[in-house]
Amino acid sequence: MKITQMAGRALPLRGDDLDTDRIMPARFLRAVTFEGLEKHLFEDDRAADPSHPFNDRRYSGATVLVVNRNFGCGSSREHAPQGIARAGFDAIVGESFSEIFSGNSVMLGMPCFTAARGDVERLQTLVEQSPDTVVSCDVESGLITAGPLRIHASLPAAARDSFLSGQWNPTTMLLDDFDAVRQVAEKLPHISGF
Amino acid sequence: MPTLFQKVWKAHAVRTLPSGQTQLFVGLHLVHEVTSPQAFDMLRQHGWKVAYPERTFATVDHIVPTSSLQRPFLDVTAEEMTAALERNCREQGIELYAPGAPGADRQGIVHVIGPELGLTQPGMTIACGDSHTSTHGALGAIAIGIGTSQVRDVLASQCLAMEPLKVRRIDINGRLRPGVYAKDVILTIIRRLGVNGGVGYAYEYGGSTVDAMTLDQRMTMCNMSIEGGARVGYVNPDETTFAYLKGRPFVPHGEAFDRAVAYWRSIASDAGANYDDRVVIDAATIEPTVTWGINPGQSVGISEPIADNADGEALTFMGFARGQKIAGTKIDVAFIGSCTNGRLSDIEEAARVVSGRRVAPHVKALVVPGSQAVSRAAEAKGLDQIFRTAGFEWRGAGCSMCLAMNPDRLEGRQVCASSSNRNFKGRQGSPNGRTLLMSPAMVAAAAIAGEVADVRQMLTPAQV
Ligand code: SF4
Numbered sequence: 001m002k003i004t005q006m007a008g009r010a011l012p013l014r015g016d017d018l019d020t021d022r023i024m025p026a027r028f029l030r031a032v033t034f035e036g037l038e039k040h041l042f043e044d045d046r047a048a049d050p051s052h053p054f055n056d057r058r059y060s061g062a063t064v065l066v067v068n069r070n071f072g073c074g075s076s077r078e079h080a081p082q083g084i085a086r087a088g089f090d091a092i093v094g095e096s097f098s099e100i101f102s103g104n105s106v107m108l109g110m111p112c113f114t115a116a117r118g119d120v121e122r123l124q125t126l127v128e129q130s131p132d133t134v135v136s137c138d139v140e141s142g143l144i145t146a147g148p149l150r151i152h153a154s155l156p157a158a159a160r161d162s163f164l165s166g167q168w169n170p171t172t173m174l175l176d177d178f179d180a181v182r183q184v185a186e187k188l189p190h191i192s193g194f
Numbered sequence: 195m196p197t198l199f200q201k202v203w204k205a206h207a208v209r210t211l212p213s214g215q216t217q218l219f220v221g222l223h224l225v226h227e228v229t230s231p232q233a234f235d236m237l238r239q240h241g242w243k244v245a246y247p248e249r250t251f252a253t254v255d256h257i258v259p260t261s262s263l264q265r266p267f268l269d270v271t272a273e274e275m276t277a278a279l280e281r282n283c284r285e286q287g288i289e290l291y292a293p294g295a296p297g298a299d300r301q302g303i304v305h306v307i308g309p310e311l312g313l314t315q316p317g318m319t320i321a322c323g324d325s326h327t328s329t330h331g332a333l334g335a336i337a338i339g340i341g342t343s344q345v346r347d348v349l350a351s352q353c354l355a356m357e358p359l360k361v362r363r364i365d366i367n368g369r370l371r372p373g374v375y376a377k378d379v380i381l382t383i384i385r386r387l388g389v390n391g392g393v394g395y396a397y398e399y400g401g402s403t404v405d406a407m408t409l410d411q412r413m414t415m416c417n418m419s420i421e422g423g424a425r426v427g428y429v430n431p432d433e434t435t436f437a438y439l440k441g442r443p444f445v446p447h448g449e450a451f452d453r454a455v456a457y458w459r460s461i462a463s464d465a466g467a468n469y470d471d472r473v474v475i476d477a478a479t480i481e482p483t484v485t486w487g488i489n490p491g492q493s494v495g496i497s498e499p500i501a502d503n504a505d506g507e508a509l510t511f512m513g514f515a516r517g518q519k520i521a522g523t524k525i526d527v528a529f530i531g532s533c534t535n536g537r538l539s540d541i542e543e544a545a546r547v548v549s550g551r552r553v554a555p556h557v558k559a560l561v562v563p564g565s566q567a568v569s570r571a572a573e574a575k576g577l578d579q580i581f582r583t584a585g586f587e588w589r590g591a592g593c594s595m596c597l598a599m600n601p602d603r604l605e606g607r608q609v610c611a612s613s614s615n616r617n618f619k620g621r622q623g624s625p626n627g628r629t630l631l632m633s634p635a636m637v638a639a640a641a642i643a644g645e646v647a648d649v650r651q652m653l654t655p656a657q658v
Contacts, residue, residue: 022619027623044620078229098423103341178351194450
């Protein structure tokens with residue numbers, strides 16, 4: 001499936017270094033499926049702060065999450081982006097992301113756009129003032145529009161190309177040429193046994 | 195002139211994918227109970243088999259109870275997740291080390307047992323559904339933490355789709371001062387370069403300080419690379435590495451070992467290799483270091499005040515003020531363990547501090563060895579008795595209070611002196627719990643004093 005554009009209302013979530021333990025506390029990893037994770041998104045932060053944006057009804061139904069710097073740092077748990085995707089988000093816009101988090105998100109078909117701090121903050125402010133604003137994200141150009149705002153964002157080249165070509169879920173691609181895999185393996189001393 | 199990273203990458207590169215990414219062969223895939231069940235399910239849905247079951251090894255660590263490793267576990271979810279992994283491994287022909295199963299004595303934290311068994315070797319690419327996979331880089335491997343969908347990819351194809359990383363060489367030179375450990379070095383590096391300073395990089399650690407380190411110490415450093423944003427951390431293999439590997443169960447013997455050493459030597463970074471960035475740190479400037487905040491970059495030296503520009507949210511959560519010193523902070527819990535500092539030498543360092551002393555009456559203190567082999571080795575040296583006599587609990591192997599997926603967790607606003615790697619809000623199981631990261635010797639000192647204390651004042655001149 002090609003992923004080219006997404007548009008919807010947004011949820012502004014301010015703060016740097018929001019780690020995966022905050023996004024999805026470890027006790028919710030006690031399960032053999034990802035089902036129902038969306039219910040526990042930011043559960044502890046939401047309990048501690050009644051005005052947390054995820055508690056704010058004005059943002060219910062949002063599909064674009066707007067965050068700040070180093071979002072998703074910490075653990076490799078896919079439970080974090082799974083929870084976000086299962087809560088209905090199909091794109092995240094932020095200043096920067098941890099590599100494992102953004103890589104995991106690509107595998108779920110959820111692009112993580114990066115933009116300059118000032119632009120992200122303007123977008124957050126706009127959405128806080130007018131939660132009904134539709135935010136549109138274009139994968140190819142990286143253009144994000146929201147009311148009067150036009151922001152130039154970007155995706156890692158490989159992520160962008162894989163969304164545009166529909167090959168963001170690479171397993172079949174990795175299995176395409178298995179002879180080549182075997183050849184590489186045979187040449188490796190730790191596989192062939194020195 | 196290539197670096198180890200570039201040589202290993204090239205040797206494992208299968209082809210360039212249409213996305214521009216590299217299809218990278220994975221030499222060793224390590225699996226644990228928390229990030230794998232969904233991946234095995236996806237495999238089943240597609241009718242795929244594991245491509246290289248003989249290069250895949252599994253253990254249970256995150257959720258296992260450490261008070262008793264008797265099966266079935268009293269914790270129903272822990273039992274269910276362990277049983278699911280047993281089923282998946284049986285179905286796919288994967289070797290599993292779990293309590294109650296054959297090979298149970300090899301169970302432990304995945305990043306402790308890989309090197310311990312000699313599964314981890316120089317020049318390999320290694321993947322595991324866990325961000326601290328970077329630990330294995332201490333042996334000169336390129337070890338990559340991945341998410342569950344990528345676990346599925348590696349199970350199905352033994353490959354990853356990835357872009358190469360840049361390499362930052364970090365030289366640490368000089369002798370560490372007494373009472374200063376690898377943990378203090380890596381906390382200092384993260385503090386200086388930032389928690390996202392390593393995004394896009396592999397960190398190559400070297401210099402005379404690292405050259406003089408044991409493998410356990412190098413593992414502590416590489417383990418926390420990810421806390422600095424670097425997905426990969428490594429040390430070039432050297433004589434210390436080869437001596438560590440010799441005789442371990444999965445390491446070749448006899449002449450094959452000599453051939454292996456020759457190969458391992460050849461994959462180290464060339465003298466004069468080109469690095470994308472370089473950083474030099476003077477070991478003599480590092481002192482025992484403790485985190486005061488809610489990410490591993492927010493730390494101070496034990497004699498320093500918390501900086502004037504320290505982050506307000508973190509200070510409020512932790513209950514600290516700018517200008518305050520960390521020494522003297524009352525603690526409630528002391529935790530020695532984790533894949534950062536749950537190895538034999540860590541437990542030995544802590545035991546030297548604890549020996550002949552008692553845990554402060556208000557402190558709950560526990561030692562959780564990183565693996566069953568570490569437990570056995572420590573018990574053979576009588577270290578368990580030193581800890582028990584002092585008032586510590588001596589537990590079975592697992593992750594335990596590092597992430598509190600088992601019953602070991604903080605309550606309310608408790609403060610924990612911890613030898614683990616993350617001080618994120620809620621990390622140790624209580625949403626308001628507070629974690630102070632430090633070396634195992636410093637945790638031992640805090641357990642005895644009942645508050646954060648300078649371990650250097652507890653070591654006799656003969657000990658330092
Ligand atoms: S000890 Fe902690 S950091 Fe290490 S693997 Fe276990 S949970 Fe993760």
